[in-house]
Amino acid sequence: MKHSDNELTVADVFRAGFEEYAAKRDIVPVFHRKIASAIMDCRTEKLGGLVYKCEDCAQPLVLFHSCRNRHCPKCQAMARAAWVVKRNNELPKTNYFHVVFTIPPLLKSYALRNKEVFYTLMFRAVSSSLLELGADPRYLGGVLGIIAILHTWTQQLTYHPHIHCIVPAGALAPDGVEWIRSRERFLFPFDVLKALYRGKLMAYFRESVKNGDIPMGFEGEKAAESFNKIIDKLYNTKWVVYLEESIAAPDSIVKYLASYINRIAISDKRIVAISNGNVTFRYIDRKDGNCEKLLTIPVTSFISRFLLHAVPSGFVRIRYYGFLANRNRTENMAKCRAAVTGNQESSVEDEDTVAEVELNLPELTVTFPVCPHCCGTRLTLTKEIPKRQSENKRHVA
Numbered sequence: 496m497k498h499s500d501n502e503l504t505v506a507d508v509f510r511a512g513f514e515e516y517a518a519k520r521d522i523v524p525v526f527h528r529k530i531a532s533a534i535m536d537c538r539t540e541k542l543g544g545l546v547y548k549c550e551d552c553a554q555p556l557v558l559f560h561s562c563r564n565r566h567c568p569k570c571q572a573m574a575r576a577a578w579v580v581k582r583n584n585e586l587p588k589t590n591y592f593h594v595v596f597t598i599p600p601l602l603k604s605y606a607l608r609n610k611e612v613f614y615t616l617m618f619r620a621v622s623s624s625l626l627e628l629g630a631d632p633r634y635l636g637g638v639l640g641i642i643a644i645l646h647t648w649t650q651q652l653t654y655h656p657h658i659h660c661i662v663p664a665g666a667l668a669p670d671g672v673e674w675i676r677s678r679e680r681f682l683f684p685f686d687v688l689k690a691l692y693r694g695k696l697m698a699y700f701r702e703s704v705k706n707g708d709i710p711m712g713f714e715g716e717k718a719a720e721s722f723n724k725i726i727d728k729l730y731n732t733k734w735v736v737y738l739e740e741s742i743a744a745p746d747s748i749v750k751y752l753a754s755y756i757n758r759i760a761i762s763d764k765r766i767v768a769i770s771n772g773n774v775t776f777r778y779i780d781r782k783d784g785n786c787e788k789l790l791t792i793p794v795t796s797f798i799s800r801f802l803l804h805a806v807p808s809g810f811v812r813i814r815y816y817g818f819l820a821n822r823n824r825t826e827n828m829a830k831c832r833a834a835v836t837g838n839q840e841s842s843v844e845d846e847d848t849v850a851e852v853e854l855n856l857p858e859l860t861v862t863f864p865v866c867p868h869c870c871g872t873r874l875t876l877t878k879e880i881p882k883r884q885s886e887n888k889r890h891v892a
Contacts, residue, residue, distance in 0.1 A: 503763070503766040503767070503768070503769060504568070504569070504763040504766060505534060505568050505761060505762075505763055505766060505801070506534050506535050506537060506569075506763075507766070507769055508766065508769060508774050508794055508797055508798065508801075509531050509534050509535050509798060510535050511769050511772075511774070511794050512772070512774075512793075512794030512795050512797070512798055513531050513535070513798060515772075515794070515795055516794075516795040516798045516799065519795065526805065526808060527802050527805060529564075530564060530566045530802065530805055531798075531802075533562035533564035533566070533567055534562070534564065534566065534567050534568075536562055537561050537562040537564070537567050537569050537570065538559045538560070538561055538562075538569060539559055540559060540880065540883065541882070541883045542559055542560040542561070542562060542882055542883075543559070543560050543879070543880045543881050543882035543883070544557060544558050544559035544560050544879075544880045545557075545558050545560075545876055545878070545879055545880065546558075546876070546877050546878035546879075546880065547864055547874040547875060547876055547877065548874065548875050548877045549866040549868065549869060549871050549873065549874055550871065550873035550874070550875060551866065551869050551871035551873055552866060552868050552869040552871060554866060554867075554868045554869070555877070556864055556866055556867065556874060557880070558864060559880070560882070565757075565759075565806065565812075566759055566804075566805060566806075567759070568759055568761070568762050568763045569763065571757045571758065571759055574757040575753055575756050575757040575758075578756050578757055578813075579752055579753050579756060585824070585828045586663070586748065587640070587663055587665075587674075587828075587831040587832055587835045588832070588835055588836065589663050589664055589665055589674075589676075589835050590663075590664040590679075590741040590742060591661050591662060591663055591664060591741060591742045591748050591751075592661075592662045592663075592664055592677075592681075592682045592738065592739065592741050592742070593659065593660070593661060593662075593737075593738075593739040593742060593751070594625070594659075594660040594662060594682070594688075594736070594737065594738050594739070595657055595658070595659050595660070595736065595737040595739075596617070596620075596621045596657060596658045596660070596692055596736055597655070597656075597657040597734070597735045597736070597737075598617070598656055598657070598696070598734075599729060599732040599733070599734060600732075601725065601728060601729055601732060602700070602729065603654055603655075603656065605700075605709055606654075606656050607654060607803070608710075609708070609709045609710075610806070610807050610810070611807040611810055612703060612708050612709055613656075613700075613703075613709065614645055614656065614810065616696060616699040616700060616703060617645070617656065617658055617696065618643060618645070618658065618814055619695075619699055620692055620695040620696035620699055621643055621658050621660060621692065622641060622643060622814070622816040623695055624688060624691045624692040624695055625639055625641055625660065625662065625683075625688075625816070625817075626638075626639055626641070626816060626817055627691065628683045628687065628688060628691065629666050629817070634677075634683055634684075635665070635666040635675050635677060636666070636668070636669075636675060637665075637666030637667050637668045637669060637673075637675045638666055638667045638669070638817050638818050639662060639663070639666050639816070639817040639818070640662065640663045640666075640667075640815075640816070640817045640818040640819035640831070641660055641661075641662055641815065641816040641817050641819060642660065642661040642662075642752075642813070642814075642815055642819060643658050643659070643660050643813070643814045643815075643816065644658065644659045644660075644661075644755050644756065644812065644813050645657075645658055645806075645812045645813075646658075646659060646755070646758065647760075647803070647804045647806075648760040648761075648803075648804050650778035650779050650780070650781070651778050651790055651800075652760050652761060652797070652800035652801060652803070652804075653800065653803075654803045654804070659755050661748070661751075661752060661755075662682060663831075664676065664677045664679075664682065664741050665677050665835075666817075667818050667827070667830060667831055667834060668834070671830045671834075672830070672833075672834060673834055674831070674834035674835045679741065680741075681738060682738060683738075685736070685738055688736060688738065689734055689736045692734070692736060693730075693734045697726070697729060697730070701726065704722065756813065757813075759804070760800070760801055760803075760804040761776065761801065765777045765778070767789060768791075769794065772793055772794055772795075773791050773792065773793055773794060774791070774792065774793075774794050774797045775789055775790065775791040776789070776790060776797075777789060778790055818830070818831055
């Protein structure tokens with residue numbers, strides 16, 4: 496078993512215990528098996544690869560392909576780098592607010608059993624609350640821009656659905672010319688935002704239950720009575736919304752976004768040890784002054800917790816609203832930059848330009864093949880290793 500922190504990965508945890516995890520369950524969804532297989536196979540001979548020859552020392556270098564699964568910690572770093580570069584090229588040069596919307600514990604079971612429907616309701620309640628307050632003349636009276644990102648985990652990998660929103664500190668006026676700046680210390684009155692979000696999510700939740708999109712889990716004469724009791728409890732429960740102070744722009748917002756975008760429940764670097772059927776990983780204890788601590792749990796429990804955060808196939812975890820919405824984004828961004836700076840700026844770079852810039856960001860550098868023997872970079876591709884089809888995949892096919 497490996498002991499070096501740098502060598503251990505989430506893939507090692509799955510290799511150590513996925514068979515046992517699956518054996519303990521009557522049913523393991525095919526979706527979960529695919530995630531596990533992708534993570535374990537990523538950058539191994541099973542996915543094939545490329546063989547290079549170093550022109551300086553004549554030694555071979557084998558690089559295996561990545562799985563590109565959205566739940567794989569190895570593959571999300573590159574996706575994050577590409578995303579951040581694109582946003583850096585288009586975001587207005589202003590300050591930003593970070594807003595976090597959570598749900599009460601009573602709703603978590605409904606979210607877990609109905610992920611796609613419930614997560615969609617959360618996005619809808621969050622975006623409509625912010626856009627409505629942004630359009631209100633008492634606050635801004637314009638169109639907000641919102642980047643909303645779904646996370647579902649805590650530092651200990653327990654289930655905690657919440658949405659992070661990055662919101663520029665201002666709004667584009669209805670005429671598309673003026674930039675309306677927000678107050679420096681806060682975006683909207685905290686209690687107003689929290690009450691509006693709660694009201695909207697509750698309304699959407701009740702509507703989804705009524706339409707049968709979210710099953711309640713009970714039937715008969717007492718169904719309506721039981722549902723009303725749940726609603727009453729939810730209205731009497733504390734709803735948590737965090738509204739943090741503004742983030743300076745422009746450079747720091749890119750670094751800030753990088754810590755939230757294309758993230759999964761846990762990264763490889765947090766895995767400390769795997770031994771005797773247990774895994775130890777680092778976590779930050781938010782309730783104890785953000786101290787770093789260690790948690791040891793059975794490997795099978797780790798895998799179970801990890802898979803709680805699997806996102807439904809095709810579900811979009813990063814969404815854009817207001818003047819940042821995908822529709823007419825290029826035109827809206829040009830208006831925003833002109834309104835913020837007072838000067839008409841060039842439009843967002845095209846995809847080819849973005850790709851070139853991406854390779855030169857110091858903090859998000861793309862690693863080119865380097866010879867491990869002489870550190871030479873003059874490498875010639877000599878062979879392609881074909882992908883191996885596993886036995887499980889043959890049986891599925």
